[in-house]
Amino acid sequence: MATHLQSFSTLKGTYIPTTFPIASAEEVEQTVQAAADASIPFSKKTFIERAAFLEAIAEEIMELGDVLLATTHEETALPIARLTGERGRTCTQLKLYANLLRNGSWCDAVIDTAMPNRQPLPRADLRRMLQPIGPVLVFGASNFPYAYSTAGGDTASALAAGCPVIVKAHESHLGTSELVAKAVLRAAEKTGMPNGVFASLVGTGVVLGQQLAADERMQAIGFTGSYKAGMALYSTATQKRKTPIPVYAEMSSINPVILLPEVMAQSAAAIATALAGSISLGVGQFCTSPGLLFALNDQATQSFATELATALANVSPATMLNPQICNTYYADKKALAHTNNVKIILEGSDLSELFQATPALMQTTAVHFMANPSLQKEIFGPCSLLVVCKNLDELKAAISTMEGQLTGSVFGTTEELIAYQYLIDGLQQKVGRLIFNNVPTGVEVCNAIVHGGPFPATTDARTTSVGPEAIRRFARPVCYQDCPQALLPLYLRNHNEAGIVRLVNGIQTMDDVE
Ligand code: NAP
Numbered sequence: 001m002a003t004h005l006q007s008f009s010t011l012k013g014t015y016i017p018t019t020f021p022i023a024s025a026e027e028v029e030q031t032v033q034a035a036a037d038a039s040i041p042f043s044k045k046t047f048i049e050r051a052a053f054l055e056a057i058a059e060e061i062m063e064l065g066d067v068l069l070a071t072t073h074e075e076t077a078l079p080i081a082r083l084t085g086e087r088g089r090t091c092t093q094l095k096l097y098a099n100l101l102r103n104g105s106w107c108d109a110v111i112d113t114a115m116p117n118r119q120p121l122p123r124a125d126l127r128r129m130l131q132p133i134g135p136v137l138v139f140g141a142s143n144f145p146y147a148y149s150t151a152g153g154d155t156a157s158a159l160a161a162g163c164p165v166i167v168k169a170h171e172s173h174l175g176t177s178e179l180v181a182k183a184v185l186r187a188a189e190k191t192g193m194p195n196g197v198f199a200s201l202v203g204t205g206v207v208l209g210q211q212l213a214a215d216e217r218m219q220a221i222g223f224t225g226s227y228k229a230g231m232a233l234y235s236t237a238t239q240k241r242k243t244p245i246p247v248y249a250e251m252s253s254i255n256p257v258i259l260l261p262e263v264m265a266q267s268a269a270a271i272a273t274a275l276a277g278s279i280s281l282g283v284g285q286f287c288t289s290p291g292l293l294f295a296l297n298d299q300a301t302q303s304f305a306t307e308l309a310t311a312l313a314n315v316s317p318a319t320m321l322n323p324q325i326c327n328t329y330y331a332d333k334k335a336l337a338h339t340n341n342v343k344i345i346l347e348g349s350d351l352s353e354l355f356q357a358t359p360a361l362m363q364t365t366a367v368h369f370m371a372n373p374s375l376q377k378e379i380f381g382p383c384s385l386l387v388v389c390k391n392l393d394e395l396k397a398a399i400s401t402m403e404g405q406l407t408g409s410v411f412g413t414t415e416e417l418i419a420y421q422y423l424i425d426g427l428q429q430k431v432g433r434l435i436f437n438n439v440p441t442g443v444e445v446c447n448a449i450v451h452g453g454p455f456p457a458t459t460d461a462r463t464t465s466v467g468p469e470a471i472r473r474f475a476r477p478v479c480y481q482d483c484p485q486a487l488l489p490l491y492l493r494n495h496n497e498a499g500i501v502r503l504v505n506g507i508q509t510m511d512d513v514e
Contacts, residue, residue, distance in 0.1 A: 005202055007174045010319050010326065010355035011077045020174045023201040023208060034196025035135040035164040036217040041194040043132045043162045046490060047107075047498065049191065050160060051098035056187035057151055057159075058091035058098075061180060068179050072145050075173040077319035077355070082282065083146070090146040092445055093153050093466075097160035100468045104500035106130070108477070109491045111504045111513055124482050127492040130475035132162030133246075134219030137212050139205070139233070141224035142172040142321050143285045149173065150180040150200055153465055154222030154248070159198070161474035163219070167200040168209045172322045174202060205229055213237050220474055222465070223249040224287070227378070227456055234459050248473050250465055252378040253406040253457040254291030254385075255440040258395065258427065260412035260420060263437075264300035269307050271411055275384070276311030276359075278439035283318045283357050284382030285325065288407050288440040291379060294366075294395050297388045305363065305386055309346040312359035312382070317351050320381065326355045329381035333360050336379060341368040345386070357381045363388060366398040376403055392420060399426045404454025404461065407433045407440040430454060432461065 004019040023031070045053075061068070069083050078086075100106045107129045114125035136158040140149030147153065150167050158165050169177035181200035188197050201208060209229075212218055213236040221237055223230050230249035238244040259271065278290050295301040320326040330352045337344050341364055348358025359382035366389040369375050375385060389395040408431035410417065410424055417424070417436065428434055432453030443451050443466055451466035452458045458465075463473050485493050491500060494513040501510055 005171055005174060005204075007075045007172060008323055009074050009077070010322060011074060013355070016074060016175065018175055020169075020178065020202045022203045028201060028208065028211060031166060031196075031199045031201060032135070032212070032215050032217050035166055035199065036196075038164040038194040038196035039132070039134050042164055042197050045162070045193065047101040047104050050162065051101040053187060053191040053193050054094045054098040054101070054156060054160060056191050057184050058094040060183035060187045061087065061091060061146075061151060064179055064183055068176065071179060072173060072176040075176055076142075076145050076321050078145070078282075078321070086144060086146045089445060090152060093147065094151065094156050096445060096468060097156050097471065100471065101160055104491065104498045106468065106471060107475075107491055107500070109500060109502040111492060111502055113505055113513060114482070126479055126481055127483065127488060128477050128479040129489060129491055130161070130472070131478045131489075133474050133476050134163060135217060136163045136165050136220045136222060136474055137218045138165055138167045139209065139221070139223040139225060139229075140167060140170040140173075140177065142170050142325065143282070143287070144224070145170075145173040145176045146180070148224045150177045151184050153470060154224075155184075155198075157470040158220070158222065158474040161471050163474045164197045165199075166212060166218070168205065168212060169200050169202050171204070209233065210236055214241055216241060216243060218245065220245055221247045221249070222473070223247065224465070225251070227252040230459065246473065247459050248463060248465060249459040250287060250406075250452070251456050251458065253287055253453065254376060254378050255288050255405055255407045255409070256292040256294060256399070256402060256427070256430075257290045257409040257411065257440070258399070258423060259293060259295040259301070259304070260410065260416045261296050261298060261300065262413045262416045263411050264295060264298075264304060266413070268300045268304040272304050272307035273311055274439050276308055276315065278441045279384050280312060280315040280359050280382040281441045283320055284359070285321055285380060286441050288443060289382075290409065290440050291384050292376075293384055293386045294389060294398060295386065296392070296395070297390055301388060305345055305361070308386075309361050312346055312361055313348070315359050315382070317354075317356040317358045319355050320357050323355060325380060326352055326357065329357055329379065329383070332377065332379040333381070333383050336362055336375075336383070336385065339372065339374065341365065341372075342375070342385075359383065361386065366390065366394045369398050370401045392423065396423055396426055399423065399430065402430050404457045405431045406451065406453045406457045407431055407435055409435040409438065409440050411437050432457065432464070
């Protein structure tokens with residue numbers, strides 16, 4: 001049995017020499033117990049103290065400087081410029097949660113004061129707020145080595161909520177994970193966080209990942225990756241444990257794009273250029289990559305297909321994240337090309353020996369799309385399927401057979417967007433983010449963002465994994481009845497020391513309770 005893991009560099013075509021020991025049973029036990037032990041002391045830290053911790057993590061990550069960027073570049077083949085941007089985004093996320101904590105109102109403090117004289121029965125004093133759910137298990141994503149990995153959105157939102165975090169490091173970027181994990185631990189020490197508040201463990205998903213998911217001390221899971229692994233974790237967390245726990249898994253999305261006829265007649269070439277950029281962005285290794293395009297069977301669509309294929313053919317082949325992702329891309333692309341009633345518009349040459357992907361475009365009809373669920377399988381890489389529809393009714397029917405998605409885009413003139421609102425209503429049923437006249441790649445980190453969607457895009461459509469709302473995934477409401485002031489959490493006491501907005505007897509206020 002393997003005792004160490006190594007990351008493979010698709011840039012160099014070899015394993016990177018540094019080896020990372022697989023966590024022993026003893027180390028796993030100690031880590032989980034330390035996280036469980038940290039739960040109460042960490043939950044008692046004030047929001048301001050937690051905010052300082054998150055800000056310190058961002059500082060420590062920036063302190064890692066070029067060493068971090070170079071390590072990740074070698075491990076993932078992602079260009080330095082992209083990694084620099086992603087590092088900035090990761091620090092922005094950490095600071096966003098720090099700001100949320102400093103503001104304090106996220107905890108939904110509600111106070112209903114006692115009514116001792118109420119008839120026929122008196123009312124008790126009832127106070128409620130969100131409290132941390134407990135230790136959270138995070139699976140980093142291969143395609144976002146910073147923003148969705150060791151100190152990424154799941155970790156940042158769980159720590160902000162007051163939950164200790166254990167990360168299962170992704171095998172694709174073990175060196176990156178180690179550097180970032182050490183940065184988090186330094187930040188924890190500098191800001192006086194309890195031991196066990198954070199840990200990163202090395203091991204395989206099927207052994208370590210499953211063991212951690214099954215451990216009764218873990219209270220929630222954050223995951224980004226494949227449908228297969230996400231569902232394996234979901235099954236363990238909800239069916240194989242004595243106590244089921246929430247799983248926030250972001251899995252598979254092909255991000256449909258609807259191309260309405262008027263806008264296609266006016267701007268097919270410009271839309272093709274924009275979509276070629278989006279399909280090939282990051283070598284198609286984005287969860288928001290547009291893998292499905294719906295258009296009517298007309299002249300504009302024909303010239304659009306030619307323009308898009310030409311633009312994609314002009315994209316230089318680029319190196320993928322790891323050999324498995326590359327091999328899966330070519331296998332899935334081949335399977336699609338050989339599917340009955342699928343026409344190849346652009347297949348691209350096979351550069352899998354160099355771990356490089358070439359973009360592809362295939363075409364089918366709405367009738368065949370609706371009849372064959374395999375055409376909805378996510379192909380992780382720069383490949384898209386154009387679904388040609390006889391008319392808008394058929395387009396609507398095709399949308400209604402679609403699985404849940406992270407995003408849905410509609411290109412149309414203002415007039416046709418209004419005229420065909422029923423198509424957009426149908427699309428809204430399926431997606432977490434509706435986009436008008438733009439491509440789906442690019443996820444803004446801001447208050448209004450939703451990065452989530454109906455199954456199988458995620459396992460819980462009620463949440464987002466990006467933006468301040470993500471903190472709620474790792475918190476639960478607790479109500480205190482007739483609790484003495486001294487025992488109440490700071491945020492529910494009569495004196496509003498933290499100065500947060502609270503709902504007191506049905507009125508939003510920052511005032512003290514009389
Ligand atoms: P993955 O294979 O799902 O792996 C993600 C994490 O889950 C890894 O840490 C992995 O550990 C672990 N894991 C795998 N099988 C598991 C199991 N049965 N139980 C518990 N944990 C398990 O994803 P990936 O390596 O990032 O990429 C593979 C494929 O996932 C891609 O080709 C793509 O299709 C999809 N993907 C989708 C998105 C998206 O956002 N939609 C993002 C990334 C990837 P090991 O490394 O030890 O297996």
